[in-house]
Amino acid sequence: MAIIRNEALHKQVAAAMRQSIASGEWPPGTQLPTETDLAQTYGVSRPTVRLAVAALRNEGQLDVKQGRGTFVRATIHGPSAAIERTITQHGTRYETPTDTWFQDGEEPAVYRTHTDAVTAPLLDMDEGEMMIGVDRLIIDPAAGTRALHRLLLPMERIEGTPLAKTPTVVPAKAYAILATAGHDLTWREQVTARIPQPDEREALHLSEAAALLVVHRVTCDRTDHRALMLEETRLGAESAGLAYVVEVRDVPGRARRTKAVR
Secondary structure (H helix, E strand, O other), rough: OOOOOOOHHHHHHHHHHHHHHHHOOOOOOOOOOOOOHHHHHHHHHHHHHHHHHHHHHOOOOOOEEOOOOOEOOOOOOOOOEEEEEEEEEEOOEEEEOOOHHHOOOOOEEEEEOOOOHHHHHHHHOOOOOOEEEEEEEEEEEOOEEEEEEEEEEEEHOOOOOOHOOOOOOOOOHHHHHHHHOOOOHHHHHEEEEOOHHHOOOHHHHOOOOOOOOEEEEEEEOOOOOEEEEEEEEEOOOEEEEEEEEOOOOOOOOOOOOOOOOO
8 A cells, every 4th residue: 555645544544445345355245354464454553454444434334243353334325124104094903014023023121211301392291200111122024124112101191091001012002092092193203313322223233324213203182182102213224214105284274375377
């Protein structure tokens, strides 16, 4: 490698490694040589190689697998799955496209918690109010896409329903329970993105460069607009996208304006 003055050495090594990946010399899945071998190849120190590898990890080009080594990641050309955010009703039964994700995931963790600065506004409640929380890892059986799902049930709003005793049901079943309790259901969603925490990155098998999608779905009573429960789904933006059906909503009392065509 020809050394270029006035440019950080680790950046030059990263550029050379990047070229090896782009040219196909190191195809996806290839295990990189050891730090010692790379240092000899480029004529630099091991700490310099370590910085170059870290830069490529942050770009999402390399994965470091504990105890195994560093590997070239497969090129990602956008999300591999589009998750339909729809709810279908069949009489008293509800279905969602992710129902099957709950079959092969981990056992749910159930705990008591309270509304906070994030969840209280979503539920139209004060901070500090009691809730039941249910956390689980869910997995798409077809594509292997992983997501972290959290169900939050305000105690005062599920009192007297089976959800108070069996909060671990899948969301579609929870909708049916709330409908049976006399609620006319409707939903609203909010989607945000952030950098994943280390434990989230590990659980979801995300690269260093991956962004995290956070979807909050609130189940409400259509009549009084009261929020009944909150779902939080976290998943990697590099492996999944969200798909919505957009419908026109008429606003009572507001006439539609049309432009005259001349």
